[in-house]
Amino acid sequence: MARNQEQNQKMRDLSSARISAAALRLFAEQGLAATKISDIAAASKSSQGLVYHYFKSKEEIFTELIQDAFAKLNKACLGLEAMDLPPRQKIELALRELINGFSQHVDAARMHMLIAQATMTSAVPKEAKAIINKHNAKPYEVIERIMAAGQKDGTIDAEHEPDELAMIFWTTIKGLAMHKAAHGKKFKAPAPGLIMKMFV
Amino acid sequence: MARNQEQNQKMRDLSSARISAAALRLFAEQGLAATKISDIAAASKSSQGLVYHYFKSKEEIFTELIQDAFAKLNKACLGLEAMDLPPRQKIELALRELINGFSQHVDAARMHMLIAQATMTSAVPKEAKAIINKHNAKPYEVIERIMAAGQKDGTIDAEHEPDELAMIFWTTIKGLAMHKAAHGKKFKAPAPGLIMKMFV
């Protein structure tokens, strides 16, 4: 989040929110470049002019969505880390929440897609790139710290380095988010316990 | 592959190959829509006109690359399945080969990216979509069959269904390919044994 009050106000506005939501879906499904302003207008049942009334450009919509996505993800990560729970249970909880999250709430999967897209491709506005560079490592670092703590108390496998475990944790999650995006309703969520086997 | 002789001949042509290679890199890095013909021309050190001399359209380049990517992937999968090796060792071999493949040969990671992209997004030419619909399930099915065989001989964990194991196998690989694409040289390949823990 981390936006100022006017912007928050604006976000709360119904039309603006409809446009953002439509844009999120379309960007996740087609990518930034393939999504036309006219698509966003149509999907949000508003005119093209209205889209430009709320946003300066297509890039601005994208950048705001990226900002929101990272804000939510970071908040969830730091919340997880602050919980009063043994490390291993934190990892289990995170896996459950993430997998349930994007199995049940489409927008959750879309956010992961957006982040994945924006991280991978060079074809994103430089403002978005800046946000990515600033925040992308954080989720990895949180999981890495939890993994390290788990190795210390003996509940997480110590054969591999914490950073390797964190990397495989997030790449697996992103791979699943992609699969969900590709298969939609037909997506059958894997048992969190299956993924957990890598870490114990 | 599965292309006729003239096309093969054409592909062998140096200019054409340069263009294809440049396009593969750009499509993988930026996606289809964000890649301009002028980018491809510049990256392949040829003129825009030459690109159109060899290809009818941007979509055609993309579609041919998708076709090649699936052909190579399918061939590798079927080759794996036909090997005279116990199931579990086939899985181990596949993981090693895949991870080494895209750690060492950038183009291998790019192909996975291309397939991932084309599978996820709806913004691809319909000819490419047709190829995807026809071939995308095959790698999953091959791995599923090997997993099932491994469960039968007791070397693969039988707690989860073979299709779930196959799904997590490929989503993990795709997640890693994305990570490689995002981090390039800085990518540190995970130990295949770490992923293998899910399956034993």
Added chain:
DNA sequence: GTCTATATCCAGATAGAC
């Protein structure tokens, strides 16, 4: 605040010279 109409620009694709 929301729409329609329009200007501008840029990428895809073509024509034709060398």
Added chain:
DNA sequence: GTCTATCTGGATATAGAC
């Protein structure tokens, strides 16, 4: 076979009415 110059269409963005 390769290039430069050009046409055309469509997407971004703006202007101004309601």
